[in-house]
Amino acid sequence: MQSFAGVVQPLAETRPAWKVLRVLGNLLGITGFDYDSSEAVLKDALGSDDVAARLNNRLQNFAVERPGAGAAGIERIGEVPAYQADAIVRRAASLQQTRDAAAPVAAMNGELLSRLGLRDGDQVKITQGGGTAVLSAARDEKLPANCVRVAAGHPLTAALGGMVGAITVERVAQLQKAAV
Numbered sequence: 001m002q003s004f005a006g007v008v009q010p011l012a013e014t015r016p017a018w019k020v021l022r023v024l025g026n027l028l029g030i031t032g033f034d035y036d037s038s039e040a041v042l043k044d045a046l047g048s049d050d051v052a053a054r055l056n057n058r059l060q061n062f063a064v065e066r067p068g069a070g071a072a073g074i075e076r077i078g079e080v081p082a083y084q085a086d087a088i089v090r091r092a093a094s095l096q097q098t099r100d101a102a103a104p105v106a107a108m109n110g111e112l113l114s115r116l117g118l119r120d121g122d123q124v125k126i127t128q129g130g131g132t133a134v135l136s137a138a139r140d141e142k143l144p145a146n147c148v149r150v151a152a153g154h155p156l157t158a159a160l161g162g163m164v165g166a167i168t169v170e171r172v173a174q175l176q177k178a179a180v
Helices: 017-027 038-046 110-115
Strands: 074-077 105-108 123-128 131-139 147-149 164-171
Touching (some): 110 131
Antiparallel strands (some): 074 164, 123 131, 123 164
16 A cells, blocks of 8 residues: 655646546536545545554465476576667667677576586577577576576577576587588
């Protein structure tokens, strides 16, 4: 519950919504529109002066189920990069040349990199929801174990599933050029 007071006078003939509704209710002859203040509206809506006593953050009979992880127990953490958020910024050539518009990476902590036999910069294939994406691996020690941060909303990751969920990560075989 939040309540607030105006900090400036309304412009010209502007009136608060509760006053407009009061006038309309009175003109139409409808009962229950005889309020004198926004506090009276709030009191009637909440039914008590002591609302704070009824507020709490206690949850009963509530459980959060963890979504199933992939075969290796790896889950995706996704976000939409700032310069992929909408059509205007995606088409702004100047914004697409900034560091914030860099190609997405598969970021994971060092322990997961080691467990998967990867190094920072290796190419990895991310598979999720029947789609795949090939990205560079990147070390990010701020990420939890068994999680990979992969940006959403980018052409390189568009084939993947939802922004969170089970994924698989595997090294892309590097093609070695034969010496001539």
